[in-house]
Amino acid sequence: MAYLEVKGLKKSFGNNRVLRGVDFFLERGRTLTLVGASGNGKTTLLRCLTLLETPDSGTVTLGETTVNFGEDKKSIDSKINAIRGKIGLVFQNFNLFPQYTAFENVLLPLKLYENERRKKGLPPLNTSDESRAKEILCGMGLNDKLDLYPCQLSGGQQQRVAISRAIALEPTVLCFDEPTSALDPALSDEVAKLINSLKNIAVIVVTHDLSFAKKISDITLEVSDGVVKPVQL
Amino acid sequence: MSFSEVTIQLVQGFGTTALLFVLTLVLSLPLGLVVAFMSMSKFTPLKVLTRVFVWIIRGTPLMLQLFVVFYVPGLLFRVTIFSDRFLAALIAFVINYACYFSVIFKGGIESVPRGQYEAGQVLGMSKKDVFFKVVLLQVVKHVLPPVSNEVTTLVKDTSLARVLLVVDILQVAENILTAKALVWPLFYTGAFYLIFIGIITVIFNLAEKKLSYFKV
Numbered sequence: 001m002a003y004l005e006v007k008g009l010k011k012s013f014g015n016n017r018v019l020r021g022v023d024f025f026l027e028r029g030r031t032l033t034l035v036g037a038s039g040n041g042k043t044t045l046l047r048c049l050t051l052l053e054t055p056d057s058g059t060v061t062l063g064e065t066t067v068n069f070g071e072d073k074k075s076i077d078s079k080i081n082a083i084r085g086k087i088g089l090v091f092q093n094f095n096l097f098p099q100y101t102a103f104e105n106v107l108l109p110l111k112l113y114e115n116e117r118r119k120k121g122l123p124p125l126n127t128s129d130e131s132r133a134k135e136i137l138c139g140m141g142l143n144d145k146l147d148l149y150p151c152q153l154s155g156g157q158q159q160r161v162a163i164s165r166a167i168a169l170e171p172t173v174l175c176f177d178e179p180t181s182a183l184d185p186a187l188s189d190e191v192a193k194l195i196n197s198l199k200n201i202a203v204i205v206v207t208h209d210l211s212f213a214k215k216i217s218d219i220t221l222e223v224s225d226g227v228v229k230p231v232q233l
Numbered sequence: 234m235s236f237s238e239v240t241i242q243l244v245q246g247f248g249t250t251a252l253l254f255v256l257t258l259v260l261s262l263p264l265g266l267v268v269a270f271m272s273m274s275k276f277t278p279l280k281v282l283t284r285v286f287v288w289i290i291r292g293t294p295l296m297l298q299l300f301v302v303f304y305v306p307g308l309l310f311r312v313t314i315f316s317d318r319f320l321a322a323l324i325a326f327v328i329n330y331a332c333y334f335s336v337i338f339k340g341g342i343e344s345v346p347r348g349q350y351e352a353g354q355v356l357g358m359s360k361k362d363v364f365f366k367v368v369l370l371q372v373v374k375h376v377l378p379p380v381s382n383e384v385t386t387l388v389k390d391t392s393l394a395r396v397l398l399v400v401d402i403l404q405v406a407e408n409i410l411t412a413k414a415l416v417w418p419l420f421y422t423g424a425f426y427l428i429f430i431g432i433i434t435v436i437f438n439l440a441e442k443k444l445s446y447f448k449v
Contacts, residue, residue, distance in 0.1 A: 085357030095352035098447040109356040151448040
């Protein structure tokens with residue numbers, strides 16, 4: 001059964017119609033790669049899915065929640081708030097918070113999330129924020145890097161911190177924007193292994209690297225002329 | 234007049250200088266942040282009005298603004314609003330420095346990459362949390378050097394309050410010159426300014442060093 005379903009997604013910037021009606025669905029535990037030439041709307045699609053851009057029309061269904069972008073703004077905003085945090089994103093340049101250590105980068109959103117739960121009267125998560133942050137980072141092989149700042153980490157290590165930060169909130173969909181572009185080729189395999197090890201979540205990866213896409217994909221869609229079509233790698 | 238007598242009088246005058254400096258700083262820094270937000274507002278009339286106001290304040294001499302604050306309310310409303318000259322000077326200084334700080338803060342806020350805001354957004358943080366927990370410290374790091382520059386200028390600018398007959402350290406030295414025909418106390422005031430600015434410089438250097446652990 002589809003966990004993430006996108007129907008008729010459209011997005012324009014002025015007269016530039018970037019997405020002209022995107023349809024696809026994705027199940028949990030599957031990895032979808034979006035490929036295509038630069039400027040064809042891959043990143044815009046990803047930004048629409050992660051709600052960094054509001055699509056002009058269409059629907060995004062995540063589990064039980066459907067956001068219909070044709071509805072009024074208030075209704076869209078309340079639904080966006082409901083699914084925000086369930087869709088994680090690992091940015092192309094990671095966007096780690098420079099003033100925090102690797103550990104604090106993972107801990108901060110966890111703490112804020114926990115505060116939100118407390119405000120809503122929800123019970124706390126099973127493990128403490130600190131031990132969860134530590135557990136995830138150690139799981140990424142960053143045991144000895146917990147107290148280092150992003151500027152003290154290599155590109156690959158920064159990416160693993162960014163992935164840790166994204167999965168800490170237990171998203172059900174995790175998106176990656178060009179995960180190999182900031183890394184040297186030797187690290188690509190490592191990233192592919194990491195993505196393949198992510199269980200029970202739907203993964204969407206935007207990449208222009210077809211050999212990388214081949215290593216991780218269950219489904220590959222080509223973004224072209226504002227629509228998506230399946231391709232065989 | 235002995236050296237110690239002069240020193241005591243100058244210290245008293247410097248009290249006014251330091252008070253004007255501290256109060257201006259305490260009030261203009263937060264006001265500058267508010268003005269910065271107003272000048273970046275999505276509500277165009279507010280943004281334009283704020284930017285025009287900042288342009289006027291930055292485009293006219295502080296001395297003129299001191300006169301405007303002190304005299305214009307009386308001329309317009311036929312009432313003396315500021316019987317306290319120190320208060321009038323303080324208001325003019327706060328408005329002037331808030332406008333200068335606002336431009337620095339605006340630059341600092343705009344220099345934080347959009348990706349930092351987006352990262353917070355994707356992680357489900359509220360706008361308030363993104364600003365206070367993610368952006369603010371990066372802004373502080375960006376603006377420390379130009380703010381330190383403005384603060385040093387403020388120390389020296391306080392001497393302009395004399396145009397409203399506020400008795401600051403330079404006014405005291407001038408009074409001594411007139412009354413006792415002693416010119417050296419006037420030059421001696423330089424030592425007070427230098428020591429004070431030296432202390433401020435050390436404080437800002439320490440703050441910059443404290444924030445040097447991360448790169449923006």
